[in-house]
Amino acid sequence: MDYIQSIILGFQVALQWDNLLFCFIGVLIGTLVGVLPGLGPTAAISLLLPTTFHVTPVSAIIMLAGIYYGAMYGGSTTSILVNIPGEAASVVTCLDGYQMARKGRAGPALGISAFASFIAGTMGVIGLMLIAPPLAEMALKFGPPEYFSLMIMGLTILTFLASGPMWKALLMAAFGLFLGSIGLDSMTASARFTMDIVELSDGIGMVPAVMGLFGIAEVLLNVEHSIKRSVFETKILSLLPTLQDWKDSIWAIFRGTFIGFFLGVLPGGGAVISSFVSYAVEKKVSGSPEKFGTGMIQGVAGPEAANNAATGGAFIPLLTLGIPANSVMAILLGAMMIHGMQPGPMLIQEQPGLFWGAVTSMYIGNAMLLILNLPLIGLWVRILKVPYPILFPLILLFCLIGAYSLNNSVIEVLIMVGFGLLGYLFKKFEYEATPLILALVLGPMLEAALRRSLLLSAGSPLIFVTRPISGVLMLISFILLAYPLVPWLRRKREILPQVSDDE
Amino acid sequence: MAKFNNDQVSGAIWIAVGIAVALGSLRYGLGPLESPGTGFLPFLAGCAIVLLALIGLIQSTLKRRKGTGWTPILQGVLWQKPLLVMAALFAYALLMKPLGFILCTVLFIGFLLRTVEPQRWSVVIVGAIGTALGAFAIFDVWLKAQLPQGPWGF
Numbered sequence: 001m002d003y004i005q006s007i008i009l010g011f012q013v014a015l016q017w018d019n020l021l022f023c024f025i026g027v028l029i030g031t032l033v034g035v036l037p038g039l040g041p042t043a044a045i046s047l048l049l050p051t052t053f054h055v056t057p058v059s060a061i062i063m064l065a066g067i068y069y070g071a072m073y074g075g076s077t078t079s080i081l082v083n084i085p086g087e088a089a090s091v092v093t094c095l096d097g098y099q100m101a102r103k104g105r106a107g108p109a110l111g112i113s114a115f116a117s118f119i120a121g122t123m124g125v126i127g128l129m130l131i132a133p134p135l136a137e138m139a140l141k142f143g144p145p146e147y148f149s150l151m152i153m154g155l156t157i158l159t160f161l162a163s164g165p166m167w168k169a170l171l172m173a174a175f176g177l178f179l180g181s182i183g184l185d186s187m188t189a190s191a192r193f194t195m196d197i198v199e200l201s202d203g204i205g206m207v208p209a210v211m212g213l214f215g216i217a218e219v220l221l222n223v224e225h226s227i228k229r230s231v232f233e234t235k236i237l238s239l240l241p242t243l244q245d246w247k248d249s250i251w252a253i254f255r256g257t258f259i260g261f262f263l264g265v266l267p268g269g270g271a272v273i274s275s276f277v278s279y280a281v282e283k284k285v286s287g288s289p290e291k292f293g294t295g296m297i298q299g300v301a302g303p304e305a306a307n308n309a310a311t312g313g314a315f316i317p318l319l320t321l322g323i324p325a326n327s328v329m330a331i332l333l334g335a336m337m338i339h340g341m342q343p344g345p346m347l348i349q350e351q352p353g354l355f356w357g358a359v360t361s362m363y364i365g366n367a368m369l370l371i372l373n374l375p376l377i378g379l380w381v382r383i384l385k386v387p388y389p390i391l392f393p394l395i396l397l398f399c400l401i402g403a404y405s406l407n408n409s410v411i412e413v414l415i416m417v418g419f420g421l422l423g424y425l426f427k428k429f430e431y432e433a434t435p436l437i438l439a440l441v442l443g444p445m446l447e448a449a450l451r452r453s454l455l456l457s458a459g460s461p462l463i464f465v466t467r468p469i470s471g472v473l474m475l476i477s478f479i480l481l482a483y484p485l486v487p488w489l490r491r492k493r494e495i496l497p498q499v500s501d502d503e
Numbered sequence: 504m505a506k507f508n509n510d511q512v513s514g515a516i517w518i519a520v521g522i523a524v525a526l527g528s529l530r531y532g533l534g535p536l537e538s539p540g541t542g543f544l545p546f547l548a549g550c551a552i553v554l555l556a557l558i559g560l561i562q563s564t565l566k567r568r569k570g571t572g573w574t575p576i577l578q579g580v581l582w583q584k585p586l587l588v589m590a591a592l593f594a595y596a597l598l599m600k601p602l603g604f605i606l607c608t609v610l611f612i613g614f615l616l617r618t619v620e621p622q623r624w625s626v627v628i629v630g631a632i633g634t635a636l637g638a639f640a641i642f643d644v645w646l647k648a649q650l651p652q653g654p655w656g657f
Binding site: 050051054165167168170171174175177178181185187188190192193216219220221223224225388389390392393394396397400401404405408410413414417420421424428429430431443446447450451454455457458459461 | 509510512513517520521524527531535536537538539540541542543544545547548549551552555556558559562576580581582584585588589591592593595596597599600608611612615616619620622626630634638642647648649650651
């Protein structure tokens with residue numbers, strides 16, 4: 001099937017009225033989640049996952065994807081108006097966006113971030129359309145050793161990019177692998193670490209773990225302080241950037257798109273890192289780097305483009321290899337499995353309607369977001385004024401309902417609350433939870449690939465380095481792990497952003 | 504506690520966790536390398552936890568010698584509030600089946616609104632009842648989530 005036919009098929013699926021509706025609901029909720037600090041897209045998608053059990057798989061994926069890229073749009077609004085990033089990928093937008101608002105240019109800042117997001121999001125989707133099919137074909141050549149090495153590389157990249165000491169990130173990944181091994185052994189069907197609790201036979205659910213680590217823990221941290229938010233009181237006169245604004249930011253948007261897309265593709269990369277890299281690049285190429293942080297429009301346009309393009313890129317490893325690039329993709333992987341689909345190289349061939357429908361819906365969703373964001377900014381600002389003491393009980397209640405309705409089980413709720421406490425302690429002791437989640441999701445796949453590889457090689461671990469693709473992937477992981485021995489490389493890692501990653 | 508810094512304390516805890524995981528895995532059998540058993544991967548994970556925590560412990564001990572001490576994790580924050588929230592969450596999990604969704608939710612939301620950052624009673628009552636009924640309407644009636652019913656049928 002060539003591209004044109006595929007795209008037509010995609011639009012036929014995406015333009016069905018129910019899919020349009022779910023796309024709209026997804027981007028609307030996503031924007032809301034992005035606007036509200038303290039509730040990230042990871043937690044929101046986990047929350048809403050159970051509500052998609054009654055709809056078709058295509059509609060479910062369209063809605064959940066909409067939440068993800070919608071949140072990237074919404075996150076910028078709080079960064080610009082309140083100096084509080086709605087989610088982690090919008091942290092850098094605060095730097096120049098808020099300063100623009102203080103100078104009375106909140107309108108153009110919001111406008112350019114919406115346009116940059118639209119342009120980058122659209123180009124990201126086009127990139128996804130072009131790259132995913134050939135990559136999926138290549139991935140058909142992958143055997144268990146290649147999959148194992150690829151997952152190890154994903155985990156290594158994530159730990160390499162995580163903030164804080166690398167031993168902590170690796171330790172979290174190892175702990176995640178252990179948690180992922182709880183439940184029935186997929187090869188022998190014998191129970192492991194289940195403590196005779198029936199609910200644990202299926203393993204620790206990713207949804208309660210994510211909601212606990214990201215949703216509940218975030219609330220616990222927020223209620224420690226009396227949060228008083230002040231929305232910047234300024235009249236937003238015109239949202240349309242001037243011609244000069246466009247001239248200043250158009251190349252920043254293209255550069256941000258390029259950076260975001262390719263960092264998004266890397267397992268473990270993603271929106272947060274790409275927005276920081278884009279900001280750093282803009283500062284470097286600018287003739288007046290000293291003005292960054294005082295309200296430069298490039299400092300808004302570049303990172304906003306990057307974090308949106310990264311969302312398109314992040315779908316590539318999921319849809320072609322079945323490997324999630326970040327925690328949001330991990331939940332989407334779980335969602336697809338719940339709906340009876342196996343993401344991976346065969347997905348495009350076996351379910352072309354689903355693949356192309358989901359991809360083209362992202363294009364439609366981006367257009368919806370542009371329409372949603374510009375006129376509705378007044379509404380988002382009003383929502384921002386809802387005090388946190390009123391908001392947080394609602395966030396907690398949604399988490400509780402979400403966890404319970406997975407299996408109608410109190411055990412899932414208790415697991416989520418337990419992970420909430422764990423996530424709180426992790427934050428206090430400065431451990432990042434993202435590697436844990438990725439390892440928890442990859443754990444069962446990684447174990448199966450490892451054991452099958454060793455069966456193939458009659459117990460020789462050399463199979464991972466003697467097969468060419470696997471060998472290259474292992475080499476990359478090794479180089480990343482060996483970084484502490486190379487001083488200049490270590491310095492580079494230390495200047496990476498020190499942010500908590502809640503993609 | 505002041506004798507050690509935060510990473511030393513957490514590193515020591517992780518070593519204990521790693522040992523427990525590795526020992527626990529042995530019960531399931533590691534199997535030969537050409538056909539790894541059920542306990543193989545968790546055993547590797549446990550060993551990795553111990554190894555990494557040891558690296559962390561050594562690094563943090565070196566830092567301790569250079570003067571990096573214990574940073575109080577609850578200083579300057581209203582730690583009672585997360586404690587209240589945790590208590591409410593556990594109570595909700597345990598009471599949602601016996602009390603039913605609506606009553607349990609009214610109590611949960613009301614408790615949080617009144618205790619964590621005390622709101623006026625009118626806000627508490629209207630907020631708690633409104634949220635419980637609204638959530639019931641959305642999740643149970645509309646989305647058919649089958650929320651738990653108390654002895655009184657809701």
